[in-house]
Amino acid sequence: MVPLPLYLAFGALLFVIGVVGVLARRNAIIVLMSIELMLNAVNLTLISFSHYLQDLRGQVFTLFVIAVAASEAAVGLALVISLYRGKATFNLDEVNLLKW
Amino acid sequence: MYFFFFLFAIVGVFSAIMVITRTNVMHAALFLLLTFACVGATYVLLRAEFLAAVQVLVYAGAVMVLFLFAILLVNIPRVMQMRQWNAQTGLAVGVAGLTGLWMVIATTQTFRKFELPAGATEQALGTPRALAQVLFSDFMLPFEIASLVLLAAMVGAIFLARETASEEEQSAPDATPEPAGRSQADRQLV
Numbered sequence: 070m071v072p073l074p075l076y077l078a079f080g081a082l083l084f085v086i087g088v089v090g091v092l093a094r095r096n097a098i099i100v101l102m103s104i105e106l107m108l109n110a111v112n113l114t115l116i117s118f119s120h121y122l123q124d125l126r127g128q129v130f131t132l133f134v135i136a137v138a139a140s141e142a143a144v145g146l147a148l149v150i151s152l153y154r155g156k157a158t159f160n161l162d163e164v165n166l167l168k169w
Numbered sequence: 170m171y172f173f174f175f176l177f178a179i180v181g182v183f184s185a186i187m188v189i190t191r192t193n194v195m196h197a198a199l200f201l202l203l204t205f206a207c208v209g210a211t212y213v214l215l216r217a218e219f220l221a222a223v224q225v226l227v228y229a230g231a232v233m234v235l236f237l238f239a240i241l242l243v244n245i246p247r248v249m250q251m252r253q254w255n256a257q258t259g260l261a262v263g264v265a266g267l268t269g270l271w272m273v274i275a276t277t278q279t280f281r282k283f284e285l286p287a288g289a290t291e292q293a294l295g296t297p298r299a300l301a302q303v304l305f306s307d308f309m310l311p312f313e314i315a316s317l318v319l320l321a322a323m324v325g326a327i328f329l330a331r332e333t334a335s336e337e338e339q340s341a342p343d344a345t346p347e348p349a350g351r352s353q354a355d356r357q358l359v
Contacts, residue, residue: 070170071170071171071174071214072280073280074276074277074280074281075174075178076174076211076215077272077273077276077277077280078273078276078277079178079181079182079211081269081272081273081276082182082185082269082273083181083182083185083204083208084269084272085265085266085268085269085272086182086185086186086188086189086265087185087189088261088264088265088268089189089261089262089265090188090189092257092258092260092261092264092265093189093254093255093257093258093261093262094189094253094254094255095251095252095253095254095255096194096248096253098194098197098236098239098240098243099188099189099191099194099197101236102188102189102197102198102201102236103188103189105201105228105232106185106188106189106201106204109204109205109208109228112208112220112224113208113211113212116212116215116217116220116295117215119215119217119294119295120215120216120217120294123294125294125295125299125300125303126303126307126308128217128219128220128294128295128300129300129303129304129307129308131217131220132220132223132300132304133308133311133315135220135223135224135227135228136315136318136319137315137318138227138228138232139227139231139232139319139322140318140319140321140322140323141322142232142235142236143235143322143323143326144322144325144326144329146235146236146238146239146326146330147325147326147327147328147329147330148329149239150239150242150329150330151329151330153242153243154332159243159248160251161255162255
């Protein structure tokens with residue numbers, strides 16, 4: 070039986086990789102993919118706790134996270150497409166209208 | 170069990186690193202698919218078979234198709250020419266590395282002696298029946314709200330991605346003269 074900390078470490082590594090992608094990449098689509106990676110890491114942590122506590126509520130939460138992640142992907146990609154229409158770019162550094 | 174866990178974990182982390190380092194967006198999307206598959210396989214190891222199926226259907230199916238549609242709109246050679254990493258990359262890697270180190274140390278130290286209840290390893294917890302019983306009793310209201318969230322996301326996505334009126338005016342001169350003739354015909358009819 071694989072102990073719980075290994076699953077949690079797997080989830081933490083995936084989350085950290087997603088954080089690096091969100092903070093450091095300039096391509097908007099890659100940033101959205103990194104957000105999906107982070108949500109997957111959270112799901113993995115929820116399910117491993119659900120398994121080790123023998124409590125189904127973690128899995129129900131995971132279902133909700135998946136629903137929110139799907140809608141987030143749809144809205145995010147719609148935003149990226151409308152950004153591409155407006156400024157003809159995927160580069161997040163060029164989207165600096167709100168910058169001081 | 171250990172073999173499969175380390176197989177999926179190592180492949181998953183490797184492909185996640187490939188996702189955020191690739192210059193070509195299409196390669197990143199395919200590595201993201203591999204990561205989703207590895208996470209779904211880990212769900213099976215955790216006896217959450219239903220959620221593994223949902224993971225494959227929703228993430229590897231729906232979300233991946235959305236990403237591929239968005240990538241079809243990208244001029245990939247032009248995107249590959251631009252600088253891929255922004256100015257705060259070093260800071261981001263440092264902060265994320267420290268966060269990850271802290272998370273791994275905290276979880277491994279805290280839950281080192283965490284054990285399953287006796288005899289619980291073999292029984293499947295996340296069967297569709299058990300999950301539905303919890304979902305449709307204790308979580309009925311959040312379930313309904315989730316449907317509203319999906320509806321709002323659908324309407325919002327259509328609203329954001331539609332062609333606006335000014336763009337239609339801009340693209341009108343490129344169109345063939347046939348629509349103008351048809352509008353004249355319509356006017357004659359009126």
